Every structure is written in structure tokens, then in C-alpha cells.
Amino acid sequence: xxxxxxxxxxxxxxxxxxxxxxxxxxxxxxxxxxxxxxxxxxxxxxxxxxxxxxxxxxxxxxxxxxxxxxxxxxxxxxxxxxxxxxxxxxxxxxxxxxxxxxxxxxxxxxxxxxxxxxxxxxxxxxxxxxxxxxxxxxxxxxxxxxxxxxxxxxxxxxxxxxxxxxxxxxxxxxxxxxxxxxxxxxxxxxxxxxxxxxxxxxxxxxxxxxxxxxxxxxxxxxxxxxxxxxxxxxxxxxxxxxxxxxxxxxxxxxxxxxxxxxxxxxxxxxxxxxxxxxxxxxxxxxxxxxxxxxxxxxxxxxxxxxxxxxxxxxxxx
Amino acid sequence: xxxxxxxxxxxxxxxxxxxxxxxxxxxxxxxxxxxxxxxxxxxxxxxxxxxxxxxxxxxxxxxxxxxxxxxxxxxxxxxxxxxxxxxxxxxxxxxxxxxxxxxxxxxxxxxxxxxxxxxxxxxxxxxxxxxxxxxxxxxxxxxxxxxxxxxxxxxxxxxxxxxxxxxxxxxxxxxxxxxxxxxxxxxxxxxxxxxxxxxxxxxxxxxxxxxxxxxxxxxxxxxxxxxxxxxxxxxxxxxxxxxxxxxxxxxxxxxxxxxxxxxxxxxxxxxxx
Numbered sequence: 001x002x003x004x005x006x007x008x009x010x011x012x013x014x015x016x017x018x019x020x021x022x023x024x025x026x027x028x029x030x031x032x033x034x035x036x037x038x039x040x041x042x043x044x045x046x047x048x049x050x051x052x053x054x055x056x057x058x059x060x061x062x063x064x065x066x067x068x069x070x071x072x073x074x075x076x077x078x079x080x081x082x083x084x085x086x087x088x089x090x091x092x093x094x095x096x097x098x099x100x101x102x103x104x105x106x107x108x109x110x111x112x113x114x115x116x117x118x119x120x121x122x123x124x125x126x127x128x129x130x131x132x133x134x135x136x137x138x139x140x141x142x143x144x145x146x147x148x149x150x151x152x153x154x155x156x157x158x159x160x161x162x163x164x165x166x167x168x169x170x171x172x173x174x175x176x177x178x179x180x181x182x183x184x185x186x187x188x189x190x191x192x193x194x195x196x197x198x199x200x201x202x203x204x205x206x207x208x209x210x211x212x213x214x215x216x217x218x219x220x221x222x223x224x225x226x227x228x229x230x231x232x233x234x235x236x237x238x239x240x241x242x243x244x245x246x247x248x249x250x251x252x253x254x255x256x257x258x259x260x261x262x263x264x265x266x267x268x269x270x271x272x273x274x275x276x277x278x279x280x281x282x283x284x285x286x287x288x289x290x291x292x293x294x295x296x297x298x299x300x301x302x303x304x305x306x307x308x309x310x311x312x313x314x315x316x317x
Numbered sequence: 318x319x320x321x322x323x324x325x326x327x328x329x330x331x332x333x334x335x336x337x338x339x340x341x342x343x344x345x346x347x348x349x350x351x352x353x354x355x356x357x358x359x360x361x362x363x364x365x366x367x368x369x370x371x372x373x374x375x376x377x378x379x380x381x382x383x384x385x386x387x388x389x390x391x392x393x394x395x396x397x398x399x400x401x402x403x404x405x406x407x408x409x410x411x412x413x414x415x416x417x418x419x420x421x422x423x424x425x426x427x428x429x430x431x432x433x434x435x436x437x438x439x440x441x442x443x444x445x446x447x448x449x450x451x452x453x454x455x456x457x458x459x460x461x462x463x464x465x466x467x468x469x470x471x472x473x474x475x476x477x478x479x480x481x482x483x484x485x486x487x488x489x490x491x492x493x494x495x496x497x498x499x500x501x502x503x504x505x506x507x508x509x510x511x512x513x514x515x516x517x518x519x520x521x522x523x524x525x526x527x528x529x530x531x532x533x534x535x536x537x538x539x540x541x542x543x544x545x546x547x548x549x550x551x552x553x554x555x556x557x558x559x560x561x562x563x564x565x566x567x568x569x570x571x572x573x574x575x576x577x578x579x580x581x582x583x584x585x586x587x588x589x590x
Contacts, residue, residue: 007371009398032408036458038457041455043431044423044426047434051434054433054434061440091426111326115324125334128569130337130511133536133565135517135564136562139557139558140340140561142557143340143344143554143558144340146554149340171391186586206404238425238427242429244429248519249519252544253540253541253543268520272524273462275432276436287429288427289430292430294425295425299425316547
């Protein structure tokens, strides 16, 4: 156990030498950790505290910040309807997209797990859309779903409804949900690995007990992949609060943020608009602290409730 | 029977996943009028789009900026994250577990939370409008990469490092000569993920480029093309799609070249979740 430290077993050495060695040891650790220690201080710790300070000030980056107490927070909660609209849109996206992505990813992974021949080819195809850069993917979907575009055309041939997607506030977010499902590859790959890890004997035992396909999934597969579901939900929620690029591009960019009719005004989009086009840096800082607290709260709630439904195999955790 | 059913589901899914890419590719080969119509197949094939797109916006410059951001930040992340991951997995010290928790905690921190002070710092340094705000921070470790490398380093048997220690090797030598060569797959995965992240990144270049046309990356440049096109020219689906194809082509090629590293890397991110 102690061999990893590389300390000889002789205890007869004089104390000063031992403590000098211990200091050298600490120096080595510090040297290895130094990039991150500096990075953490400069790019995380200081900015977090500075944002907190700015959030109590009026600040436009040209003149120095001046203290205004809780004014930004009061304005946010009582006088800024767009703050609430942005929050609603972001929560809508998280509540709809995260569960759908998990279900769709499990579905795709199950299909891959069952196909005997050609898994490699199918896996490559299912994963390929995930490789498309977000900006290109959103532009692609704005084109695909435009009123004269291919999807509209195909939907017309099949007598399906033909909404105008990104021009209709009711359909703009569902349009982005389609995009989110199309690029579900990472989650799918993780579920596939989890499905491959489920021991065969458990399915055989379930068969002997006379379980049908649904029961096998519900009582064998689902508990065993629940840690991965938990992982996918937590990362999905954290990412959901940062959902920005898709909304920015689909709305048509800088000049038309939130279009159509505020339906794509997500929380980070409004934060960006306040901070970097209006240069209300104090207000943007207050918004960013609320974003941080919301992310933290949701993550903690998920971890708390996970004890009830996440099953870790063995006594590992 | 069952196998036929499984294959038909898989084929339907494959078509759904591929169709958008096929439509994007076909539209990139249409004339402007065709792209505005309901036509699905280009007639004639207008390969000139791929030439015109270079005239309509400075694709070479944006491409070079994207390559600089992705390439240099990848070097930075690998060089700085390897020693940190080494200290967090192969050195024993008090506070190690706590340090790991802090590293992981920064993973859940939204970029928007730190962006305002970083913007202020970078503008005081006169870095806004250059690529420095995108590249320099990469040289100070990246939480996701540190975590992933740590997972790889933990799988290397301790006996190997101990043998090197007996031979009088220092920790740096052990890292470079024993651990790094055995963790090539992990380092490759981390490098790939960072390259992709930077190539695709939109938020950071958007904020830090300060709309300086000389330092726009492809992601931001493409978004600006769409904005200015709406104002001046009306929508040019064919050019937009041709530009998108050129933008996604390098990463898709990269994926086909390094698919295994990729899939294994993605799998590892979820295993210990």
C-alpha cells in the first residue's frame, strides 16, 4: 500500500531528512497540480467572486462599477418580463428535451444491441449526426424545416401536418427538439455500453421465471442501466441550462434574438443580449449568479432523489 | 423472424439519421432558384457553389482561425491536463480526493457564470478581438480532460511505476516514460474531444472575438454570413449549405479516421458517472 509513495521501510533515519523529503514530496505534487491550481484561481474562483460583486453594481465596462445593492435582482424578478420568458423557455426545453433524449437514446441503443450483423455500420450512421458542428446542424435544420424545404415536401406527400416550424412560436422549440434527438449519439453510445454490460444470466433467469419482453426490460435492464440514466439526466439538465447556440442561430442571429415572438429566447440568450450587446454587465452578472444557483439546486435535488431509483451494482457506491 | 424485425427498425432509424445530411449535401449542389423550390434532387449539379462560397465570405481566414483555436487549444489542454491527472491518480497525498471533487464541480459550472469577469480581464489586456482569450486558458488544465485522463491512468498497474522508482526515476520521468506511453488511447481521446469542442464552439468565439472580422472562427463567421445575407441578399440556401458542408467535413473525416478512439472515449465518460 505504501509502496506507491516510494518511501523506504527504514525508520532509523534522522528526522530532519524525513521532513525535508516530505516537503520535497509536497513540492512535486504542487508542481504537477500547478496548471490547474493557477487555472482554477484565475478562470474560476476569481471570476465567480467578481461576478458576485458585479451583480450588486451598475457596470458597463467603460466606467468603473458602482454599488447599487440589490437593484439588479429586484429588477430581474419584478420588472423584467423577458427574464421570466427566458426562464420559461429554458425550463420548457429541459423538461421536454432531456426525457425525450434519454428515451430515444435507450431505444436506439436497444436496437443496436439486438442487431446481430452490421452493428458497426449502424452505430456509425446513428452517431454521425453528433459529429456535425452545432452551428452547421442548426442552419441545416432551419433549411430542412423551412416552408419550401425537404421535410415540408415529404410531409406533404405523406399527408402529415406541415407546420412552419421556425416561423411559428408554437413550433420553433419542437423544431429544436428534433435537432436534439438527431444528435443524441453520445448518450446512445453510453447506453449501448451499459446494455452490453448487463449479464446474460439475468435474462436467462428472467426467462425461466416466465417474464415477457416488457418485464425483462422493466425488472432486469432498467435497474441495471439506472446509473447511466442518472448520468444522462444530470448532464442533460446542466447542459440544458446553458442551451444557447441552437436558440441564437435558429432565431436568425444577433439582430433577431428570441424570434419568433420570444419563443427561442432562452436564459443564456437573454444573458448574452444584456451583457454583450447592451453591455449591462452588472445585470448580466446577476443573471449569471441566478443561473449558477439554479444549476446547483437542480443537480443537488437530482443527486438526493437518485438514492431512491438508481441502483449501483455491488457495494461500490 | 426477430432478426428481420430488428434490421427493419435499424434501417428506418438509419434513414432518419442520414436523411438530413443527404438533403443538406444535395442542396449544397443546387442553384439558388432550385434551393428555394421544393425540388429535392439538383438538376443540373451546380458544383460552382463550392467556389462561390469562398468569394462570398472569407472562408480561408475563418478556417485558419478555427484551425489555430482548435489546434493550439488541444496542445494546451493535453500538455497541462496530463500532469494534473497524474497527480490526481498516481501520486498519494492528503487532500487528493477533495481536489478531485473540486475539479469535477467546475464541470457543472455554466460558461455564462464566469464570462463577464473574463471579458473584463481580457479587454483590459487588449485581447478582445484576438484568438488569445480562446487559446491561453487551455494551457491551464481542463476539468473534463483531467477527469478522463485520470480514469485512464488508474488502469495502469502500479508495479510498473514502482519498478521505475526502484531504478531511481523521478515522478516526471515516470510520467513521461511509463504512464504516457501506456495511456496513448486516453490522450488521443482527450485531444480529439478538445479539438472538436473548439472547432464547434460558438459561445466563446462570439463573445471574445469582439466582432473583429480578422479573428472570427468558422462557427461565428457562418452565423454572421446568415445574418448579413438576410439583410443584403435574401436567403441563399445553396451557399449556406455548401459552407456548412465545408465546415463539417474536417470533423466528419476525423471521425472516420479515429472512430474507435472516439467511441471508447465517449463510453468511458459515462462508465464512472
